[in-house]
Structure formats: structure tokens, C-alpha cells
Amino acid sequence: MASLKDLKNRISSVKSTQKITKAMQMVAAAKLRRAQDAAQAARPYAERMEQVLAGLSKAYEGRAGAPTLLAGTGKDDVHLLVVATGERGLAGGFNSSIARLARDHAQRLLGQGKTVKILTVGRKGNDILKRSFKDNIVEYITLRDVKQIGYANAAEIGRKVLEMYGAGEFDVATLFFSSFRSVISQVPTALQLIPAKLGGGEGEPAAAAPVVDYEYEPSEEAILESLLPTNISVQVFRALLENNASFYGAQMTAMDNATRNAGEMITKLQLSYNRQRQAQITKELIEIISGAEAL
């Protein structure tokens, strides 16, 4: 049984932990709002981009000579997994759930005899994946020093992916990130970047829109060719922003839980502290009384 002094120390240490988790929760909540706004603000661009690309790429349906970013290389032997995670931990299962999705995917591909290359964005995911796929990681990008994720960061990652694609280093690229549903729900998601999957899911309304005869300047093909690489960066950018919002959402929830747990723990410790204190008082009283009676 711990002594009274030990219990007192425990209580004060748990209390200061609680203070920290509470502060972290509030900071995460404030940052979440900003991250959410940023994710929201980026949406119109990505959506328009998708609509336009879906429209343009329809022209290529079932036709040869489509740009390889759209049609792929015709093989699927080498897969590139772009895994975007957070830079920091203390966010519940945020980083590990993305990494797990990527790991399962990689293992399945390896089981099929494909080659897997991994590009990690974010320190945490890199740390986790390094354990099982040390030799598969080809590139590690950290956004640690980046305060506010800008399009330039995403463009850089996009450029790297395109460079590798141009050099024929992979056939299929998939992006892993956590998409932000709500503060309590973040869904790890895999999105195929190359060959581009357009109009998946929400593409239907775009397809239903009346087909207008556009004039293109320069040609349709040239526009498509210049937009496809941009699209990669845009998708990466969107993923980073979603990730960011998800991270703070997850952190907020995790810290909320931690604060509550600390509260419970304090109640329990306080209870046993009080009991012990009372027991000691009773014991001392008995000693005094029995001492007096003995006289």
C-alpha cells in the first residue's frame, strides 16, 4: 500500500498532466478551426479542376494516344505509395491508422509479386513504415519546418512524383491520407493518383451536365496535357490539408479523452488518499484511548 505522501505526489502529478492535456486539447481545437477553413477554401479549386478534367478526358475514352498520366503505362508492376501522415504524435490513432492502411496495401501488392516503392511525407508515418519496409522507402519528405501548408509544398511533392514517373520508376501511384469527415471521424483513404481516376463518386453530376461545345485554346489535348500534372499537385495539396484537419481533429479527441481519464484517476486517487488518512486518524485515536485506558 502506498503511503500518504506517495499518494499525494501521484495526485499532483496527474493533476499537472491533466493541465497539459487540457491545454493541448484547446490548442488543437483552435488549430482545427483554421485547418478546416483552409481545407474548405481549397475545395472549389479541386472540384472545378476535377470537373474540367473529367470533361476533357471523356474525349479520350476508348481511344488510343491518351496521355500516360491518364491511361497509365499499360503495366502495373511497380507501385508507388505516397503516404502522408503527421509530423507529430499524441493524436490517437491518426498516424498509425494511415500507416496501417498503407502497410496492408503494400503487403497485398508484395503478395502479388509486385514491386513496391514508398514515398513518405511526414515524420511519423516514416518512422512506422521504416520498421517493416525499410528497403522500400525511396524518399522521405518532411514538412516539419512548415508552419502553414501552402500549395508550394504540395507542388514540390507533385513534382517529385512526376519526375519519378517520367523516369519510368513506377507504373501506378497511390496516395494515402486521412480524409476529414468530422471532428470525431477521420477516415484513412487511398486515392489513386496515376493513372488518374477521374469522376469517381461525385463525378456523376458533372457527367450529367449538358455537354457544351467548348472552344479550346490551345487544343484540347494540349490543355489536358498541361492540366494532368497540375492535378497531381492539387490532389496532394488537398490530401495535405485534409490530413492537417484530421490530425487536429484526432488530437483534440485524444486529448479530450486523456483529460477525462486523468480526471477519473484523480477522483480514485483522492478517494484512497482520504480513506487512508481517515484510517490513520482512527488508528492514532485508538492508540491514544487504549493508552489512557491502560493507566
Add this chain to the structure above:
Amino acid sequence: MAEGIKLEIVSPEKLVLSEDVRSVTVPGAEGYFTVLGDHAPMMSTLRPGFVTIVGLDGRSDHFYVRSGFADVSNAGITILAEAASSLADFDRAGIVAELEKARADLAGIEDHEQRNFVQDVINGLSNLMVEAENLNQSHVH
């Protein structure tokens, strides 16, 4: 004829501008073009340059855009640019630095195609500087 045209300038980070205007002049890949209300649907890629907007009240405004495209449809004109900012936020020093860097790059490149590409970039950037200069002057008046 419609009174004006709905203009949206969107950068990856945010919606830069959304309003009804009288006319929009866009730096298309094959030259500047002006869009008024009821324009036929068209799509054009952009080169770095300045979008000139004439508002419904006749006042003009300039926006700097960089690599993207303009989509003119019945709903209005949407400019999707990788970078877009108002003229006031135009980062002159940044462009100058980029220009310097591109010039330095050019000196080190042997490959003919790449040289052409970098030269194009340099030309584009220099044009940009001149245009920015002109716009600034016209604003002083």
C-alpha cells in the same frame, strides 16, 4: 444582352475573387483576350500575367495570375490559377529573384530543349516585369 459576367478567380488555397463584372481581360496562352457577358463557351490555358477586370461601375482592377486556365461557360468565367493575387500583393522581389535564378540556370544547361524551356520562362518573367511596371504607372495617373 446580359449586364455583366460572373467572374471567379480561384487559387488552390482559396477563392480569391467572386463578383459580377463588366469585362475580364485574360492572359491566354495564345494572347490576351477579353470576355464580356454572353461569351461563347471556351477554355484556355494561361500564361503568367495580369487579369484586368472592369467592374460594373466602370472601375478597373488588376490581378496577377500564374499557370492555370480560364473556363468560360454560360455560368460565367472561372479562372483557376496556381497562384493568384491582387496587384497590391504582387511579389515583385520574388519574381526578380526567380528571374535571376532562371538566368543562372540557363548558363549551366547544355540540353537544347531545356535551354529553350528556361529561355521561355525567362521571357515570360521579363514580360511580367514590364507589364507590372506599366500597370503601376497607369495607376499613378
